[in-house]
Amino acid sequence: MTDATQAGSMVPAKSIISVDDRTKKRHAAEKRFQAYGIAAIATGVFFLIFLLGSILFNGVTAFQQTFIQVPIYLNPMTLDPEGNRDPAEMAKVSTFGYAPILENSMASMIEAQGIETDVEPDGLDALFSSSAAAQLRNRVLSNPDLLGQTIDFNILATSRVDGYFKGRVSRESIARDRSIDAEHLDIVDALREEGSVVKRFNLAFITGSDASESRPEQAGMGVAMMGSLYMMLVVLGLSLPIGVFASIYLEEFAPKNRLTDIIEVNISNLAAVPSIVFGILGLAVFIQFMEFPQSAPLVGGLVLTLMTLPTIIIATRAALQSVPPSIRDAALGVGASKMQSVFHHVLPLAMPGILTGTIIGLAQALGETAPLLLIGMVGYVATNYPDGIASGFMDPNSAMPAQIYEWAKRADPAYYERAWGGIIILLVFLFAMNAIAILLRRKFERRW
Amino acid sequence: MSIYKLTAASAAVMIAAAGPSLAQSRDNVQVAGSSTVLPYASIVAEAFGENFDYPTPVVESGGSSAGLSRFCEGVGENTIDIANASRPIGESEIETCAQNGVNEIIEVRIGYDGIVFASQIDGPEFTAFKPSDWYLAMASEIPQDGAMVSNPNASWADVNGDLPDVEIAAFIPGTRHGTREVFEEQVLLQGCEDIGAMQSMTEMGMSEDEAEEACMKVRADGAAVDIDGDYTETLARISSNPDGVGVFGLAFYENNTDSLKVATMGGVEPSVETISTGEYPVSRPLYFYIKKAHLGVIPGLKEYAQFFVSDDLAGEGGPLADYGLVPDPELASTQEAVANETVMGNGS
Numbered sequence: 001m002t003d004a005t006q007a008g009s010m011v012p013a014k015s016i017i018s019v020d021d022r023t024k025k026r027h028a029a030e031k032r033f034q035a036y037g038i039a040a041i042a043t044g045v046f047f048l049i050f051l052l053g054s055i056l057f058n059g060v061t062a063f064q065q066t067f068i069q070v071p072i073y074l075n076p077m078t079l080d081p082e083g084n085r086d087p088a089e090m091a092k093v094s095t096f097g098y099a100p101i102l103e104n105s106m107a108s109m110i111e112a113q114g115i116e117t118d119v120e121p122d123g124l125d126a127l128f129s130s131s132a133a134a135q136l137r138n139r140v141l142s143n144p145d146l147l148g149q150t151i152d153f154n155i156l157a158t159s160r161v162d163g164y165f166k167g168r169v170s171r172e173s174i175a176r177d178r179s180i181d182a183e184h185l186d187i188v189d190a191l192r193e194e195g196s197v198v199k200r201f202n203l204a205f206i207t208g209s210d211a212s213e214s215r216p217e218q219a220g221m222g223v224a225m226m227g228s229l230y231m232m233l234v235v236l237g238l239s240l241p242i243g244v245f246a247s248i249y250l251e252e253f254a255p256k257n258r259l260t261d262i263i264e265v266n267i268s269n270l271a272a273v274p275s276i277v278f279g280i281l282g283l284a285v286f287i288q289f290m291e292f293p294q295s296a297p298l299v300g301g302l303v304l305t306l307m308t309l310p311t312i313i314i315a316t317r318a319a320l321q322s323v324p325p326s327i328r329d330a331a332l333g334v335g336a337s338k339m340q341s342v343f344h345h346v347l348p349l350a351m352p353g354i355l356t357g358t359i360i361g362l363a364q365a366l367g368e369t370a371p372l373l374l375i376g377m378v379g380y381v382a383t384n385y386p387d388g389i390a391s392g393f394m395d396p397n398s399a400m401p402a403q404i405y406e407w408a409k410r411a412d413p414a415y416y417e418r419a420w421g422g423i424i425i426l427l428v429f430l431f432a433m434n435a436i437a438i439l440l441r442r443k444f445e446r447r448w
Numbered sequence: 449m450s451i452y453k454l455t456a457a458s459a460a461v462m463i464a465a466a467g468p469s470l471a472q473s474r475d476n477v478q479v480a481g482s483s484t485v486l487p488y489a490s491i492v493a494e495a496f497g498e499n500f501d502y503p504t505p506v507v508e509s510g511g512s513s514a515g516l517s518r519f520c521e522g523v524g525e526n527t528i529d530i531a532n533a534s535r536p537i538g539e540s541e542i543e544t545c546a547q548n549g550v551n552e553i554i555e556v557r558i559g560y561d562g563i564v565f566a567s568q569i570d571g572p573e574f575t576a577f578k579p580s581d582w583y584l585a586m587a588s589e590i591p592q593d594g595a596m597v598s599n600p601n602a603s604w605a606d607v608n609g610d611l612p613d614v615e616i617a618a619f620i621p622g623t624r625h626g627t628r629e630v631f632e633e634q635v636l637l638q639g640c641e642d643i644g645a646m647q648s649m650t651e652m653g654m655s656e657d658e659a660e661e662a663c664m665k666v667r668a669d670g671a672a673v674d675i676d677g678d679y680t681e682t683l684a685r686i687s688s689n690p691d692g693v694g695v696f697g698l699a700f701y702e703n704n705t706d707s708l709k710v711a712t713m714g715g716v717e718p719s720v721e722t723i724s725t726g727e728y729p730v731s732r733p734l735y736f737y738i739k740k741a742h743l744g745v746i747p748g749l750k751e752y753a754q755f756f757v758s759d760d761l762a763g764e765g766g767p768l769a770d771y772g773l774v775p776d777p778e779l780a781s782t783q784e785a786v787a788n789e790t791v792m793g794n795g796s
Contacts, residue, residue, distance in 0.1 A: 094499045096760045130767060134498040173706030178719075179770065213487035214492040214771050291526050294478065376480070377507035380490035380750060383497060384476075396476065396506040406509075407677040409702040413489065 015354070055423050061166045062421025064155040065202035065217060068128055068191065072105040074140060076147040085144040093132040098140075099125060102132055115190040119183050123371045126180045127188060129156035131211070131218040147298075151363030153161030157197065159216045159414035161188050165199050168413065205421060210382040210403065216414035219407070221425050223382035226296050228366060228429075230386070234301025234393070235308055235365050240358055242305075243312030250313075251320045252342050271310035287375060295376040295396035303375060304365040311364065315357020319350035352444035359437040363430050369401040377402045400426045449623025465557035465796035473607045474525045477505035477752050481515020482531030482626055483678055484561060484697050485734050488768050489532055490593070492756045500755070502748030507532075517739070519544035529749050531737045534561065543694040543794075552740035552791040556753060557782055558762055561699035562723040563630055563730045571690045572612035574604070574711035576745030579729070581608045583639030585616050586672050588665040591648040599667050614691040621695055630732040631695060632664040638729070640664075642790070683707065698723065723774045731774065740791055741772035753786050 019027070080096065100121075106128065107121035131174045132155035140146055156162075160180040161196075163169035171182050191197040208220020254260045283302035286292045292299045323346045331341035372378065377398050386392035398406065400422065407419040469560045481488055489507045497504030508515075512533040519531035520541060531537075532563060537555070545553065567574055584607040589596040600606075605613035621627040640663030649659035666672050675682045675694075682694040683704060693711065698718055701708055714729055722728040736756070743750050755761065757779060762768050764775050776782060 067516050085746065094760070095495060137498070163521050171708070175706040178702055178705075212490035214767060215494075273560075287526075293526065294528070295508065379480070379486065379506070379510075380493060381506050381508065383493070383506070396478070407681045409483075411679065411700040413704065413706075440512040 006105070023131045030061050055427070058417065059169075059420030059422075059424045062418045062424075063205055064166070064199050065164040066165050066197060066199045067154050068106075068130075068157050068188075069152060069154050070102070070105050070200070071150050071152045072101065072136065073150045074147050074188070075101060079140060080144070080147055085145055086146065087141045089139060089380065093137075095130075095137055098133040098137050099130070102128060102136065109196065110187060110191070113194050113196070114190070114195075115187060117183060117187050119181075119187065121289065123184075124187075126184050127157060127161055127365050129158055129215050129217045131156055131215050135387055136159060156215075156217045157188070159195075159412055162214075162217055164200075165192075165197075166417075168417065189242060205418070206425065210380060210384065210398065210406075211254070212380060213410055213412060213415075216410070216412050216418060218415075219418055221400065221403060221422055222363060223385055224400050224403035225425075226392060227300070227377070227382060228399045230297035230392045231301040231304060231399055232362055232366060234298060235304045235362060237360070238302070238305045239308045239312050241311055243358075244316055244354060246309075247313045247316035247320060248342060248347070251317050252338070252346070259396065267310050267313050269442075271314060274370070275307050275368050276370040276374070278303050278339055279374035281306065282371060283374045293394060293396070295381055295398075296394050297397050297399070298393040299370055299401060300377055301393075303371045304368060307368065307371065308361040308365045311361040312354075312358050315361070316350070316354045319353025320346060322353065323349045349377060349446060352440055354445075356437045356441045359433050359440070363437075365399055365432040366431060366433070367426060369399075369405050372399055372402045375407075377404050400429070452570075456759050468598075475504040475747055477530065478508075478526045479505055479530040479531075479668065479736070480510060480518055481534060481736070482512040482534040482734070484512075484534040484625075484627065485532035485558070485736065486621070486773060487699060487716060488558065488734070488765065489736070489756075491767050491771060492752070492761055495761065496748075496755050497700040500748060500751055502751065505748070505752055511624045513624060516541050516717065517544070519737060519739070520550055522548040523675050523739060525746070529739055529742045529746050530753070531736065533735045533736040534732065535629050536733070536735060537737055537792075550739055550741070551790060554738040554753075554789060555792045556736050556738065556757060556785065556786055557776055558736065558773070558777075559734060559768065559776045559779075560626075561734050562718045562720075563627060563699050563732065564696050564718045565693055565711040565713065566686070566696055566701055567693045567711060568688060568690050569707050570675055571686075571692070572614050572707065573690050574611060574693060575600065576608060576610035576715075577634045577711050577713050578608070578642070579639035579713070580643040580659055582618075582635045583637075583643070583663065584608075585619060586620070586636060586666050586731070587640070587645075587660060587663065588667045590702055591645055591652065594648075594652060596649075596652070596662070599669075600666070601672075602671070605738050611639045616671040616795055617689055617692045618672045619675050619682045619685045619692055619694040620672055621682075622674040623727060624676055626732075627695065634730050635663045636666075653758060655791050656770045687748055696736045697772070700776070702772050720769060720772070720774050724777070733776075734773070738786075743789060750786075752790075754783070757782050757786055759783075 076083070078101065079093055081088050081093075103121045103124045106124045110117060110124075132153075135155065136153060158180070160169050160174065160177070160183070161184070164185055172187060174182065174185070175178055188197050203222045204218070207222035208218065209218035209223040211217075250260060250264065282299060286299045286302055287294060327345050327349065328341050331345045332338070336344065381396050382398035382403055384395065386395050386397070404419050404422040404426065407415045407422060473779070482775055486507060486509045491503040493507050496502070509790045512535055515531040516533060516537055518528050521527050541768075542553070545551070565574065565577060575777060579719070581604070584599075584601055585604065589598050601616065603613050604611035616684065620631060628647055637660060646659050646663055649662055650656060654662065669687050671687070675685065679696050679700040682696060686692045688692045696708070698720070700717075716722050716728045718730075722732045736753075738749070738753055759779070760766055762773070762775060762779055766775075769775050
């Protein structure tokens with residue numbers, strides 16, 4: 001015992017309990033490394049929160065819209081000059097014929113509520129959307145008996161008025177604006193106190209069609225959503241079977257030789273090709289050579305299929321590889337053919353992985369804009385709801401990300417808000433798809 | 449899930465998708481081209497869909513040149529019916545069209561568009577622009593004492609003492625845009641002629657074409673930035689650069705008066721009125737071109753064209769003028785030409 005203490009006191013302290021310098025250094029290095037890691041995560045989380053925050057902050061207002069409730073007297077003299085209540089005859093009065101009716105009704109409402117203003121009736125069109133005339137016309141044409149009555153009509157306020165209630169437009173910012181004056185804002189302030197102008201949830205933003213540049217208040221995402229839906233049907237219908245068959249063959253049947261190696265490498269390469277390249281390919285092959293129609297979701301779907309295929313093939317092969325060889329051996333051992341072992345045992349076990357990969361691939365395709373620019377899906381395109389399955393695939397349409405891009409570049413700042421709102425809708429879809437993928441994996445995945 | 453079901457489902461999708469494509473004929477008007485004309489075309493298309501029994505026409509953007517090249521791809525349902533352009537169709541484009549069987553083209557002028565210069569709302573005041581200032585600020589080389597020297601001007605005050613002393617940072621439309629051509633011809637070339645730079649170039653032994661080219665060649669040292677995107681991109685660049693000056697369409701400026709301050713040109717502030725009287729010097733006609741072969745084949749094509757140039761839409765006080773289009777004083781003859789389907793180049 002004494003020997004040991006003597007020996008210990010002779011050598012400089014090297015107890016395993018007290019930490020020596022080198023260990024301290026190593027521990028410090030580890031602490032530092034952990035701190036770097038936490039800093040990296042914190043940066044990532046910060047940017048994510050910032051991104052989501054700014055999306056919500058900018059976009060959430062797009063889901064609300066300002067409406068004006070106006071009692072409108074439908075004058076039969078101007079709307080049905082022939083007097084026979086025949087919708088075909090009445091259709092000759094265009095929306096331009098309905099605009100004065102709206103202006104005059106608005107003027108009499110303002111007068112009835114005792115609001116004093118210098119604005120002439122024909123200057124009141126700065127308050128309500130030009131979509132109102134078309135809405136009113138449709139209503140009258142579908143029900144000619146309304147003529148001669150006074151109906152309560154809910155019309156959209158213009159984007160300027162709407163922006164005023166949302167804080168985007170102020171009295172200072174419209175100082176040099178040609179389309180609205182401070183006097184107009186006085187009117188809407190007074191009308192709001194009377195309860196005739198209300199801001200409320202706007203379902204039409206989710207279900208509606210695109211609108212022209214002069215009426216952002218009417219624009220909606222609905223038709224572009226249908227375009228995305230039909231594109232996704234094409235992508236799912238083509239890329240899932242093609243991808244699954246290709247990967248089953250490569251994984252289970254193909255001989256391992258140079259050729260299959262080259263194919264494998266190129267599938268991985270294909271997954272990294274920028275999506276715009278697929279757009280150019282689609283333009284050259286599907287539209288110029290095969291003469292498919294421009295702007296059709298079918299073509300968009302075909303292009304996105306090309307883009308998604310590598311993702312699905314890679315995911316499927318990973319899923320097939322994760323099925324243990326013992327399953328195959330057992331199947332083969334009891335006399336199953338190679339094909340029976342694959343289709344009866346390996347594929348069902350790999351299915352959750354395949355579906356997860358497919359859904360992630362679809363989500364990627366859903367958010368893709370670049371290839372769609374080249375095949376004519378950007379512009380004033382998403383205007384008519386398809387009338388059937390065939391027209392859904394063939395008629396010109398846009399897609400959600402293309403619609404967002406289009407809105408973001410329009411002149412009226414109100415479209416900017418709608419672009420952010422569109423992003424929220426798109427994100428909801430993406431989150432939902434990813435959630436389904438995670439659920440499928442959790443529920444069905446088997447571990448060995 | 450069985451693989452057979454999947455296959456069957458996908459086969460069904462493919463048949464549903466591909467089957468009708470071969471038989472179905474197109475029933476909507478398809479338009480593509482200039483992003484400057486797009487807002488007007490979309491306003492017309494929307495009103496057209498509301499007032500007629502035809503489906504709403506489809507209007508794509510992409511630029512005048514892209515639109516015209518698609519227009520000239522040939523005749524048939526697979527090609528567009530109308531090309532929007534912010535400049536007249538060129539000789540070479542007419543030739544390409546003819547080679548592909550597009551022989552009869554109807555040219556329709558819808559009105560005029562002003563080109564405005566604007567800076568950030570909080571930026572310095574640019575109230576003394578003349579075309580020659582832009583030439584001196586933008587040119588790649590300018591003549592000085594009998595020789596071409598690379599542009600020495602770094603600040604706006606260098607070119608004109610009345611302008612603020614801030615660094616030249618101009619965001620001008622890229623060569624893809626029809627607006628660029630107007631900017632070059634009506635601003636740069638005009639300015640070049642105004643101060644006699646063109647004359648000194650010809651005196652230095654340049655041919656007229658060479659001198660014109662030298663007048664319109666834009667410096668590449670970063671003081672002039674080509675914007676290939678839309679006006680929203682120019683706006684974003686201006687917003688982040690207090691000294692920047694950008695080129696916009698009048699309609700775009702009028703929708704963004706809260707963030708842009710317009711510059712005068714030759715002392716005149718741009719507006720629908722000053723442009724229609726010709727006081728404001730920088731404007732250009734806007735066009736669309738119709739394939740005559742498609743009239744009567746594509747339902748609603750002629751109605752759309754006539755509706756576009758009708759007084760209700762393109763006339764004074766119409767929705768297009770409200771949006772920023774300067775109405776064409778000769779609209780009546782345009783209406784007549786559309787009604788008679790007068791094609792280009794017949795002199796009729």
